[in-house]
Amino acid sequence: MKNFFFLLTLCAVCLSASCQRTEINDTAQTAPETRTEKTALREIDKLEAKLRKAKNIKDEMPAAQELVKLSETFGKKYPLHKKSPDVLFKGGDVARGIGNYGKAVQLWGQVWRNYPDYGRAPDAVFMQAFTFENNLSDLENAKKYYRRVIEDYPEHPLHEQALTALKNLGKSPEELIREFQKNE
Secondary structure: OHHHHHHHHHHHHHHHHHHOOOOOOHHHOOOHHHOOHHHHHHHHHHHHHHHHHOOOHHHHHHHHHHHHHHHHHHHHHOOOOOOHHHHHHHHHHHHHHOOOHHHHHHHHHHHHHHOOOOOOHHHHHHHHHHHHHHOOOOHHHHHHHHHHHHHHOOOOOHHHHHHHHHHHOOOOHHHHHHHHHHHO
């Protein structure tokens, strides 16, 4: 009799568990290697929307990290897709926003190297320089990428900013203030 009740209880638990709806994390529904272009873009869009709604990106760190990873994967898996440069650029922005500066620089580098005709390619080079200077304290690489903006994009609006940044590279705030006062 005890075995009968045990078996009946076990069946009830199993039946109950199988009837319950299982929630799937919206941001990791499909394994990266099995995602289609459309599926990957939908997941990226969902993550972007989630991050836009966040008051503080630090509160959505897992979503931000997943977006960076998906962006990089999308760029590698679908390099010829028309949205690849956009996805990589935004991935770089998010990576920088969460403090993953090396990954940001890497993603922006893919943008201008692989998509030189992309409208934001100059922005990607500038952001590399800016990140090297301000976040990684790597003035040599900052100089290299500011020069690239200056040489490769002489008509771009960031050209003047790159010239100014290069001129002031490595100067302390006090030095900049003294120069400003001297020139007034």
